[in-house]
Amino acid sequence: xxxxxxxxxxxxxxxxxxxxxxxxxxxxxxxxxxxxxxxxxxxxxxxxxxxxxxxxxxxxxxxxxxxxxxxxxxxxxxxxxxxxxxxxxxxxxxxxxxxxxxxxxxxxxxxxxxxxxxxxxxxxxxxxxxxxxxxxxxxxxxxxxxxxxxxxxxxxxxxxxxxxxxxxxxxxxxxxxxxxxxxxxxxxxxxxxxxxxxxxxxxxxxxxxxxxxxxxxxxxxxxxxxxxxxxxxxxxxxxxxxxxxxxxxxxxxxxxxxxxxxxxxxxxxxxxxxxxxxxxxxxxxxxxxxxxxxxxxxxxxxxxxxxxxxxxxxxxxxxxxxxxxxxxxxxxxxxxxxxxxxxxxxxxxxxxxxxxxxxxxxxxxxxxxxxxxxxxxxxxxxxxxxxxxxxxxxxxxxxxxxxxxxxxxxxxxxxxxxxxxxxxxxxxxxxxxxxxxxxx
Amino acid sequence: xxxxxxxxxxxxxxxxxxxxxxxxxxxxxxxxxxxxxxxxxxxxxxxxxxxxxxxxxxxxxxxxxxxxxxxxxxxxxxxxxxxxxxxxxxxxxxxxxxxxxxxxxxxxxxxxxxxxxxxxxxxxxxxxxxxxxxxxxxxxxxxxxxxxxxxxxxxxxxxxxxxxxxxxxxxxxxxxxxxxxxxxxxxxxxxxxxxxxxxxxxxxxxxxxxxxxxxxxxxxxxxxxxxxxxxxxxxxxxxxxxxxxxxxxxxxxxxxx
Numbered sequence: 119x120x121x122x123x124x125x126x127x128x129x130x131x132x133x134x135x136x137x138x139x140x141x142x143x144x145x146x147x148x149x150x151x152x153x154x155x156x157x158x159x160x161x162x163x164x165x166x167x168x169x170x171x172x173x174x175x176x177x178x179x180x181x182x183x184x185x186x187x188x189x190x191x192x193x194x195x196x197x198x199x200x201x202x203x204x205x206x207x208x209x210x211x212x213x214x215x216x217x218x219x220x221x222x223x224x225x226x227x228x229x230x231x232x233x234x235x236x237x238x239x240x241x242x243x244x245x246x247x248x249x250x251x252x253x254x255x256x257x258x259x260x261x262x263x264x265x266x267x268x269x270x271x272x273x274x275x276x277x278x279x280x281x282x283x284x285x286x287x288x289x290x291x292x293x294x295x296x297x298x299x300x301x302x303x304x305x306x307x308x309x310x311x312x313x314x315x316x317x318x319x320x321x322x323x324x325x326x327x328x329x330x331x332x333x334x335x336x337x338x339x340x341x342x343x344x345x346x347x348x349x350x351x352x353x354x355x356x357x358x359x360x361x362x363x364x365x366x367x368x369x370x371x372x373x374x375x376x377x378x379x380x381x382x383x384x385x386x387x388x389x390x391x392x393x394x395x396x397x398x399x400x401x402x403x404x405x406x407x408x409x410x411x412x413x414x415x416x417x418x419x420x421x422x423x424x425x426x427x428x429x430x431x432x433x434x435x436x437x438x439x440x441x442x443x444x445x446x447x448x449x450x451x452x453x454x455x456x457x458x459x460x461x462x463x464x465x466x467x468x469x470x471x472x473x474x475x476x477x478x479x480x481x482x483x484x485x486x487x488x489x490x491x492x493x494x495x496x497x498x499x500x501x502x503x504x505x506x507x508x509x510x511x512x513x514x515x516x517x518x519x520x521x522x523x524x525x526x527x528x529x530x531x532x533x534x535x536x537x538x539x540x541x542x543x544x545x546x547x548x549x550x551x552x553x554x555x556x557x558x
Numbered sequence: 559x560x561x562x563x564x565x566x567x568x569x570x571x572x573x574x575x576x577x578x579x580x581x582x583x584x585x586x587x588x589x590x591x592x593x594x595x596x597x598x599x600x601x602x603x604x605x606x607x608x609x610x611x612x613x614x615x616x617x618x619x620x621x622x623x624x625x626x627x628x629x630x631x632x633x634x635x636x637x638x639x640x641x642x643x644x645x646x647x648x649x650x651x652x653x654x655x656x657x658x659x660x661x662x663x664x665x666x667x668x669x670x671x672x673x674x675x676x677x678x679x680x681x682x683x684x685x686x687x688x689x690x691x692x693x694x695x696x697x698x699x700x701x702x703x704x705x706x707x708x709x710x711x712x713x714x715x716x717x718x719x720x721x722x723x724x725x726x727x728x729x730x731x732x733x734x735x736x737x738x739x740x741x742x743x744x745x746x747x748x749x750x751x752x753x754x755x756x757x758x759x760x761x762x763x764x765x766x767x768x769x770x771x772x773x774x775x776x777x778x779x780x781x782x783x784x785x786x787x788x789x790x791x792x793x794x795x796x797x798x799x800x801x802x803x804x805x806x807x808x809x810x811x812x813x814x815x
Contacts, residue, residue: 322619
């Protein structure tokens with residue numbers, strides 16, 4: 119029987135052949151570097167030998183992809199990995215928890231993973247995972263969409279930039295602790311902009327132009343059927359850079375997820391230089407000197423922005439259901455959603471039943487637990503934090519600055535908090551007044 | 559005398575380049591001061607300030623991508639007609655038959671790349687603490703440029719007028735309907751609709767303003783086309799000029815104090 123969705127085709131194998139050839143060349147260069155710098159084991163064998171063996175395996179894998187037909191091909195993502203991965207590891211809760219754990223590990227283990235050898239191994243693992251996953255039809259359908267290719271590239275670039283940051287920061291933190299000058303202060307003579315800068319810029323422009331032209335030839339820009347206001351695609355997705363915001367729609371109503379929260383993100387970003395009173399860490403990479411500021415920013419950028427874009431782009435399918443990376447986007451997949459408002463928890467817990475009626479006093483009575491909670495969160499919590507855990511900040515910031523700062527932090531925390539409440543208690547709205555479109 | 563020397567000694571050449579080739583120290587200084595395009599730069603600069611591992615070159619790449627978008631965009635404007643009858647078919651022709659149709663690919667991939675490089679530029683500026691005094695206000699301008707970059711990309715997304723385009727804009731613009739006070743499904747709009755007057759309706763709210771209609775239609779296409787090709791690029795150009803000017807005036811590229 120002919121399979122309409124084959125995992126392996128001749129052209130896929132050729133593509134993967136190039137992929138592994140590239141990996142081989144990268145590791146070949148790494149082997150040379152290792153032979154030059156890494157020295158020998160105690161028995162006299164160069165440490166680079168391991169890399170040489172690995173590189174040659176990659177070369178053979180590449181040759182195998184170029185020469186063998188799809189039938190009976192041996193290298194593909196095994197189903198004993200795929201199926202459990204889709205079944206047990208594919209839900210938004212685990213995805214988000216893992217991204218938070220990854221964030222924590224990135225900071226806690228920074229001295230370990232910034233070592234070039236460790237980082238290189240991690241890069242190779244992720245590339246192998248990617249290469250093996252590409253043998254899966256459904257994975258290719260999502261990742262290989264022309265508009266999604268830049269997102270995959272972005273993940274590797276962001277990871278690389280984060281690595282540069284942490285390795286430079288770890289180095290500078292050590293220098294500061296030992297009283298040595300910063301990395302940025304060494305070999306820092308003045309040079310003429312012509313030629314030292316203008317040539318860098320010229321080369322950069324030439325390379326970028328070449329990349330764009332190559333990219334334009336290799337990947338056609340997407341063009342679907344002519345637009346029609348009656349045929350609604352499922353799922354309907356915003357442009358990829360807004361998919362983090364679209365993902366927030368799962369937890370918040372549009373007025374919060376689409377209007378208020380984006381405005382606060384932008385306002386908060388603009389406020390950053392005015393609430394960060396720490397004078398240190400200006401103009402060089404460091405972590406210890408501004409651990410709080412950097413951790414907060416990384417938390418906002420990596421788990422709350424980039425990871426949610428990945429979630430919204432690759433893992434949300436028809437009806438905005440969650441799909442595993444190797445799972446077919448089935449329109450008929452049903453996920454039970456039976457969410458309950460806080461008012462129902464409260465009044466049913468009292469045994470009186472939710473107050474009925476749509477007059478102002480009845481609505482306020484019904485929702486007063488949630489309203490109290492929200493007021494407490496935004497109005498009472500900041501002063502309490504100001505005299506307890508954040509007292510040093512309050513003392514150095516002054517009232518106005520501190521109120522802006524603490525409210526921004528609370529707004530940032532509101533998304534993970536609402537997620538946790540949703541997953542733990544199936545909580546729909548803390549304050550739910552659909553009569554006024556006012557749901558929180 | 560060789561042809562090269564003849565040209566370099568001609569009155570025309572000398573009227574364009576007012577000094578000899580920048581091969582010695584003096585002329586390398588002079589070229590930075592007399593060339594319009596180069597005078598954005600200082601004459602000399604700290605070595606670590608321009609090290610790639612320090613700056614990542616992301617701001618410069620973003621600017622270069624903006625120029626690429628402007629050039630390919632103008633070329634596309636010669637061909638593309640922003641009407642319901644033609645928009646889709648012009649793009650289709652660019653893809654399938656038109657010479658230099660690759661301009662559309664470069665324009666789209668350049669746009670994606672620009673969004674990413676803006677983020678990375680911001681990432682680097684934050685991680686080196688370069689927004690700290692005296693550069694606070696330039697950071698604010700940078701955030702505005704980030705917003706405008708996203709809006710440029712968003713408005714451009716509609717122009718091919720395929721399913722991807724109109725539904726992405728529909729999803730995005732549905733948010734405007736929920737704007738507090740100004741959208742028909744936003745909290746608080748009722749305060750404008752008291753005592754018999756209906757100020758906020760689905761023909762006057764924030765979404766209507768954005769789309770120029772109740773749905774994504776011909777008026778939306780026109781509106782987004784003007785925003786994408788004229789209005790936003792003008793504002794962006796102004797802000798870029800201020801951004802660059804302030805980099806110089808706020809002490810040049812950031813360095814340890």
